[in-house]
Amino acid sequence: MHTAIALIFRNLLSFRTQNRLPAGRRQRLAADLARLAASPPPSWSFTLPPAVGLASALVDLFRLYAAVRFFYTGEKTRLHLSGTTLPPAGVPWLEVAGGGEDGQAIAVNADGSLAAFLPGLPPGMACTWRQRQYYLTRPLTAWLVRRLWNFPRLREGQFEIMSRLAEGRNTLAILPTGAGKSLCFQVPALLLPGITLVVSPLKSLMRDQYVNLRKAGVRGVEFLDSSKSAAEKNEVLAKLRSGGLKLLYISPERLQIQAFQQELAEAMAACPVSLFVVDEAHCISEWGHDFRPSYLRLRHFITRLDQPPVCALTATASRYVRQDILNLLGLNEQELVTPVTMDRRELSLQVKVLDREDDCHQAISEALNREIPAALGHPLEAIHRRGAGIIFTPYAAPRGRHTRPRGAEAVQEMLRRQGLDCRYYHAQMPDAERIAVQDLFKDNAFPLLVATKGYGMGIDKENIDYIIHACAPASLEAYYQEAGRAGRDGQHAHSLILARPRLDKCVEAEPGLPSCHQGWMCLYTGGAKCDYGIQAGLLAVEYPTEQETARRFTRFLAQLESHAGGREVFRYICPARDSARHQKYLYYLQVLGAVQEFTVLEYRRVGENSFDLLVQVELAGPDSLDNKYWLANQVVERIEMYKAQKLNMLNTVQLYIKAKTCRRRFLMQYFGDPVAYDRCDFCDVDGISARAAPAGVPAAQEILVLLQDALTEHSLLLAMEVIRQAEHLDARDDIAVRAMRELEDRPHNPAALYLAGICAAANPDTEAYGMRNLMGAAEYCLEEEPGLGPALFAQLARENPPAAYAVARQFLARLDTDTLRELAAVLSAPDQYPDIHLALLLPQLQRINRILYTEVPGNAQQ
DSSP states (O other): OHHHHHHHHHHHTTSOOOOOSOHHHHHHHHHHHHHHHHSOOSSEEEEOOTTSSHHHHHHHHHHHHHHHHHHHHOOOEEEEEESSOOOOOOSTTEEEEEOOSTTTOEEEOTTSOEESOOOOOOSOSOOOOOOSOOOOOHHHHHHHHHHHHOOSSOOTTHHHHHHHHHTTOOEEEEOOTTSOHHHHHHHHHHHSSSEEEEEOSOHHHHHHHHHHHHHTTOOSEEEESTTSOHHHHHHHHHHHHTTOOSEEEEOHHHHTBHHHHHHHHHHTTTSOEEEEEESSGGGGOTTSSSOOGGGGGHHHHHHHTTOOOEEEEESOOOHHHHHHHHHHHTOOGGGEEOOSOOOOTTEEEEEEEOOTTOOHHHHHHHIIIIIHHHHHTSOHHHHHHHOEEEEEOSBSSOOSTTTGGGBHHHHHHHHHHTTOOEEEEOTTSOHHHHHHHHHHHHTTSSSEEEEOTTSOTTOOOTTEEEEEESSOOSOHHHHHHHHTTSOTTSSOEEEEEEEOOOOHHHHHHOSSSOGGGGSSSOTTTSSSOOHHHHHHHHHHHHSOOHHHHHHHHHHHHHHHHHHHTTOSEEEEEEOGGGHHHHHHHHHHHHHTTSEEEEEEEEEEEEETTEEEEEEEEEESSTTTTSOHHHHHHHHHHHHHHHHHHHHHHHHHHHHHHHOOSOHHHHHHHHTTOSEEOSOOSSBTTTOOOTTOOOOOEEOOHHHHHHHHHHHHHTOHHHHHHHHHHGGGSSOHHHHHHHHHHHHHHOTTOHHHHHHHHHHHTTSGGGHHHHHHHHHHHHHHHHHHOGGGHHHHHHHHHHHOHHHHHHHHHHTGGGOOHHHHHHHHHHSOOTTTSHHHHHHHHHHHHHHHHHHHHHHSTTTTTO
């Protein structure tokens, strides 16, 4: 244990520290003290020379040593000093006293060295020591964060997560963007004796955290991704093998390679894995907004590591995404840590709706020169002197007439012509160029970055003062993460969406993917596509038509059968362009029981950022692929469900764009936040006041609990009760937002369909969405719970007579007499709603007709 403490202490000494002595003295004192700590004396007693400043330096070093020792032992350290005035200990885990036991004091030389036998200390940073219990208190954690990272305080949720990890408990932590997620695993990683592996989805994110730690003075941190050559990879593994690493960041794609897993396991054989971290954990779930198929195999590797504690972190995740993360990583509900609130009060929010004829470049220019300065209260030049901004564009560098203006490169070129110092960033750039731009922006070499959504996930740059979305994003979860890049210093920052909403006639005519998803222009105007059309086009690349999905998967099955050649275990080369899709298909087949196991054996580079995959597949049996029709139906149904969810995400964004109520309230209800707003005075709807300190007010908690029950249980009956109770409460917008959020995860949830429908249909701007959802709810009711039909249609008729009439006409032949009677009672004007009244009278008219037919003389003979 003493060696582990000494190694950790020596490693932490490399952080930035207060330079109380000339570098030579301080370094000698620190180095000798670290060696002495490997085999500590019976009493920490020192005699110091007078008037050379060593006493304060020694006590300062002992504060850190005693902190590490307390973490391992739970014991206070007692330090005896003689020959000097006693500096205060300043921390509760260290006590400083005068004198000491006779003959035990160690002399400190004037050059900072210790006059004592100093045992050798291994050269590495990780060790084999294992311990069941550690002692991490809130004061100790806050002090370490302040001492090592210069952060003034712990943020909400950080200590709870760190203490769980120190106790060896698995943890899925949900913390808002900018809440300091990385620190939650970095502190335990540097205190625990072994190695911490961090799986991170983006090169930019890995490198950003690596650079930040190195700048802070941390040694023993490295990363491995596709940018590393074979020689560089071997160098990292050699450091790992010698115990020279404490933190290793790895891309999920590299980690799923079987040979690399073996290399990694062998390299770590000498030192245990103290912690396994999954950063941006929402990438593991196909319900999430940033799914990565390579994340699906993480649990298999964790099992190989003898089940170290797992820390999964993400900024936003719906309850379905959370459940997916828990299931796929083998965690349970008790291991979930959620924030008190997702609210980022320092962010002011704005949506500027553009007309069809508005030029997007002019809109961006006006936003920079007008909206941003007005919101932040300073001219753009002053904002750029102290801070920075990001403009997110939907495209990287397209060449089409309608698409090029909305590409990152074109926007950057336009802004540079106007004299603004800016750069562009997107995934199509060569690695070296992209890294250079990222580093320059991080180091404040220029104030404005134009980027696609690939930039920013987890990137830590504190002085970003504004975010502009030049196109409405694909989901509110993605938007909130991207907007959260700003304001990390806690100062007022602004988020602006420049939006072109979808045309109403397009919504009414095309409830699914709009026809324009296959082209580059709006089919209704002949001009550039709206934001919905742009995002739908990007979505269609991954989720094409149902027929195309069936064709692709059937072709994949045929290819797989051909590669198998009658064998149960076989290998094949998966082309780079199909790698993500093939991994998803193999995973689906594994879930369906047709594939026993599949493994990526090798990545073969075929381009700057593209790789063919050598995949090994083990079938569940010799005939496991025979039932192709059933397998295809199951997979297509699953993919169509995901596509419906993504489309509902787009619909929710459209509702947010058109919202006429407080935007913060909308977002907080979307995330199911326990704190809601009547108004925040910090958005374009309420008016943005720099003096506003948005204060939460309790929402109508009872109805929100009932709403959650209705959505969780998929209960139409409870949904109807929610609407009944909402009659006298200002909660309709909250209900609509939460219901739409539910539809993103469960597109066929009848309670969500009904609630989202009844709320949206009342607003002319969202009526088409509402009617589509109401049709779905009515279909479910008549098919699965016909007994609810009379009450449901009657309530709908009271809420929105025209909508009830339109839905009823659609299902007129399936409505029973009781339902028609309830509808007719509410829709009591026969001339306005003739079909309902005629349908209700029809049985009587038929009976009268039969009577006339049989009883009137002459009719019976005819």
